[in-house]
Amino acid sequence: MASSAINPGAPAEEISAEQRVPDKNRIALRRTLIGRFARSLVVAFWVMFIAFSLLRFSPGDPIRLALGTEATEEAVAEMKKLYGLDQPFFVQFYDYFTGFFRGDLGTSFFSGREVTAVVAMHLPVTLMIILLSMGAAVLISLPIALSVALSRRPIITYFFRTSTSISLAIPGFFLALLGLLLFGTVVTWVPAAGYEGNFPSNLKYLWLPALVNCFSLVPILSRVLHSSLMDTLGEEFVETGVIRGVGKLKFYWSYMLRPSLAPTVVLVSYMVGIMIGGTVVMEMIFSLPGIGRELIEAVSTRDYAIVQGIVMIFGFIVVFTSFIGDLLGYLLDRRVTLS
Amino acid sequence: MSKKGRKVRREGTFGIIVGAGMMGALLLAGLLIPLFGKYDANEISAEQLMSPSSTHYFGTDMLGRDVFARVFDAVFVDIGTAFTGVLIPLAVGTIVGTLLGISRNRRVNSFIGSLIDGINAFPFLIFVIALVAFLGAGLGSIILALSLVNWARYARIARTRAVVVNQQGYVEAARTLGYKPTRILFRHIIPNVSSETRAYALSDFIIVIIAVAALSFLGLGVNPPQAEWGAMIKDGANIITLAWWAAIFPGLAICWAGISVAVFSEGLTKRIGEGNQQ
Helix, strand or coil: CHHHCCCCCCCHHHCCHHHHCCHHHHHHHHHHHHHHHHHHHHHHHHHHHHHHHHHHHCCCCHHHHHHCCCCCHHHHHHHHHHCCCCCCHHHHHHHHHHHHHCCCCCECCCCCCEHHHHHHHHHHHHHHHHHHHHHHHHHHHHHHHHHHHHHCCHHHHHHHHHHHHHHCCCCHHHHHHHHHHHHHHHCCCCCCCCCCCCHHHHHHHHHHHHHHHHCCCHHHHHHHHHHHHHHHHCCHHHHHHHHHCCCHHHHHHHHHHHHHHHHHHHHHHHCHHHHHHHHHHHHHHCCCCCHHHHHHHHHHCCCHHHHHHHHHHHHHHHHHHHHHHHHHHHHHCCCCCCC | CHHHHHHCCCCCHHHHHHHHHHHHHHHHHHHHHHHHCCCCCCCCCCCCCCCCCCCCCCCECCCCCEHHHHHHHCHHHHHHHHHHHHHHHHHHHHHHHHHHHHCCCHHHHHHHHHHHHHHHHCCHHHHHHHHHHHHCCCHHHHHHHHHHHHHHHHHHHHHHHHHHHHCCHHHHHHHHCCCCHHHHHHHHHHHHHHHHHHHHHHHHHHHHHHHHHHHHHCCCCCCCCCCCHHHHHHHHHHCCCCCCHHHHHHHHHHHHHHHHHHHHHHHHHHHHHHHHHC
């Protein structure tokens, strides 16, 4: 997408940023940034509203369901009052909305734990898995895409396209099971259970879930990177690089990867949602104390306050990362003209 | 025809045939094996955890049920749920998106547009899990949840496309000829918009097949004892060191289904790409 722009130019380091971004473009940039940010805020508001109204999709009375069939009328009424569910819908939403800015997302129906405390306790593990799997995905995809793009042999490209689309059809939880079977019983590289919270020692528990999780990302990532590398290879400045005889490393980085990175970076930020879904499944299989397992447990006990809070936080994470991704995509490839 | 057909065999034919054949074989097996197979899918027997043999091709599970019968008994449950869960959002999303794309009301447009963005912001699987939690577990809730979540993705694609299609010459021509707006919408605009959403639906089908199984794997799908791939993997996972076959075969069935769609869609993409070049 970006590389089809008219201005091929030499790669980044030879011209300073000041020259590259004319004033007009900079004003447009500022305006676009503010616009994108405002849009993200609107979407974030919708995310909160949807997460909040989820409770209304429930057939029957969630409180009664939560308390069980033996609960008395008084107990139900009392609990409703406690959670403000006797108020009209929009009053409840207003309370939830203002509560959010005070750092209050309500409390669990059963344990009385605060939702924010649950999130704060379990989110780091989940974020760690996501970061690890994204890092692994980038490390695996880069050489694959680069070597396929450089080989230019049709048979290799064909094999690459077929194998990536086939590997997308393999469910992560099945792969995780195979991994567990292989690394847990055949060779014992993965501890059977348990978890340690501190950074270097928790890698022992996290490397396999992260590796399995990244397999849903590698095919998509390497395909997009491959096609933008092919676009870049067709540009004139690549030939210039060959003619000038620049060093191999510098050629790979400045002439090929750097101009092709923007679409990939934007894509990675959009993929965070898929990664979150995969991570939930991984946490269940490897029994890791992440927020996804907390979500599934809350779902099975019908702890709606927790479900609503966790779903909303995940929505916010996606809105935030897409915004950052768009921003990075622009900064990496300023040939993208803003209107 | 045969001589000529061989010479100009169109690009992607191989993938389309292989993909359709794999899916067809799976559906046929799902139809015939429950009817004519040796064992009933839910028949409990004393032959527990038997390894694969000539009597039990895929072995037996913890309750002595035949895994072979169960894997193929689940075909229509899994594929059917996923298929319906793609078809409904495809139809709803295409129509809503097209209407948004051609409507001139900016306020409605930006209001529903931001709602669509809001729905799309949620991680797919998380949103479906949450909806199923509130709707109650079961295949009906899964289909409803998939529809409530996924229509927005189709609507976003359809809206972008409808804006373009609406300005095309043939639509202008139909207007000039004085056709009714509904006729223009259904005969001229929607067919051209839906080519894009249908292409997306094919890749979405793979994701949804996996998601349906994943939901059952997480315990939000079918009620036991109904055979279903995700639920079978979940049960088999607990005993995987004793009896690998109880979880591996249903997993291979999901892979088979997903790969057949992937190969088919790869072939179709190639053929469409070829058509565009000509």
